Amino acid sequence: MKKVAVLGSGAWGTTLGQVMVDSGQQVLIWGRNKKVVREINRRHSNRRFLKGIDLPKELRATTDIKAALEFAEVILLAIPAQTLRENLVNWKGFFPEELPIISTLKGIEVETQFRMTEVVQDVLAVDQSRLGIITGPNLASEIIMRQPAGAVAASENQKNIDLMVEMFSTNYFRIYPSSDLIGCEFAGAAKSVIALAVGxxxxxxxxxxTQGLMITRGLAEVAKLGEAYGANPLTFLGLAGIGDLVASAQSPLSRNRSFGEVLGKTGSITKARAQVVKTVEGVYSAGAMLELAHRVGVEAPIIEVVSDVVAGTLNPKDAVDRLMKVSIKADI
Incomplete structure (x- = not known):
């Protein structure tokens, strides 16, 4: 049994908290919202993010970040990607040394174009061997109901991979190991952008x-981009790549897909933001992904048009017209 501090009391942090309780771990969730924390502790529910779900009574929560970090043997990050740096800066003074840090965040930092584990290293000056990620086709509203699902545990340190397999494996949540941390992070970040295109x-x-075209050609762009940064292109054919992309691009539960649909219907980024009020990571990551592609000379036409559409410099109709005029090269 491990003591795990989950930093983030939203749908995903709470869901992974339940998964780990089910796998036999001791879990303490940290969150800012006092009402959410009180409800998890007293009513064993989180109606703000997971309506109609009864949580395990063993799952506990706190608003005291210092208490959460002192409790931990393992730290799990489950906060919005673009808030990671600010939060880590605030927590840095009492962040434990030498503990494994597992990221569940999918995105690229807008200002620096860093992957999430790179942000952790930049702020906390931790060794890469302490870091790992959990990623894959993981819609919280399905996993919280204990529907069968799988995820990838990625790290450059085999001990971290073994730890994550132990922490998250249940009879409904299957964990596959990977040493390709870079590829898995790129796949998780880019799927949000391609899901926007599908939406x-x-x-x-x-x-x-059209959806099949967007999914497969988008995946090809991401694989080429990841490979240019040292990833294994085969990673993008697994759960972390095509698995996550299909779930995000095809499900009405996906924020990126839903946001893209509103954007395609209305042609207005303002209306899309008004109708889909939750964090939509693809909106933030599109420009950052495009910058990463430009740095290594990788052509990424789908990522490029999505970046332009969410920036308000291109309308959806012209975006599709541009894609259909891109020069054709070998499919694989």
């Missing part, structure tokens, strides 16, 4: 053929 196409009234 835009659906919102414009296009069908399965």
């Amino acid at each position: 835009i196409a659906v919102g414009m009234g296009y069908g399965e053929n």
Whole structure:
């Protein structure tokens, strides 16, 4: 049994808390919202993020970040990607040394174009061997109901991989190991952008053929980009790549897909923001992913048009027209 501090009391942090309790771990969730924390402790629910779900009575929560970090033998990050740096700076003074840090964040930092583990290293000056990630086709609203699912545990340190397999394995949540941390992080960040593209196409009234085009060609862009930064291109054919992308691009539960649909229907980023009020990571990561592609000379036309659409410099119709004029190269 491990003592795990989950930093983040939203849908995903709470869901992973339940998974770890089910796997036999002792879990303490940290969150800012006093009402959410009180409800987890007293009512064993989190109706703000997970309506109609009864949580395990063993799952506890606190608003005291210092108490959460002192409790921990393992630290799990489950906060919005673009808030990671600010939070780590605030916590740095009492962040434990030598403990494993597992990221569940999917995104690229806008200002620096850093992957999430790079942000952790930059702020906390921790060794890469302490870091790991959990990623894959993981929609919280399904996993919280204990529907069968799988995820990838990635780290450059085999001990961290073994630890994550132990922490998260249950009879409904299956963990696959990977040593390709970079590839898994790129896949998790980029799927949000490609899911936006699929949502835009659906919102414009296009069908399965167009969606298949966006998914497969988008995956090809991401694989080329990841490989340019040292990733194994085969990673993008597994759960962390195509698995996560299909779940995000095809499910109405996906924020990125839903946001893209509104954007495709209305042609307005303002209206999309008004209708989908939750954090939509693809909106933030699109420009950062494009900058990473430019740095290594990788052509990424789908990522590029999504970046332009969410920036308000290109409308969805013109975006599709541009994609259909991109020069054709070998499919694989």
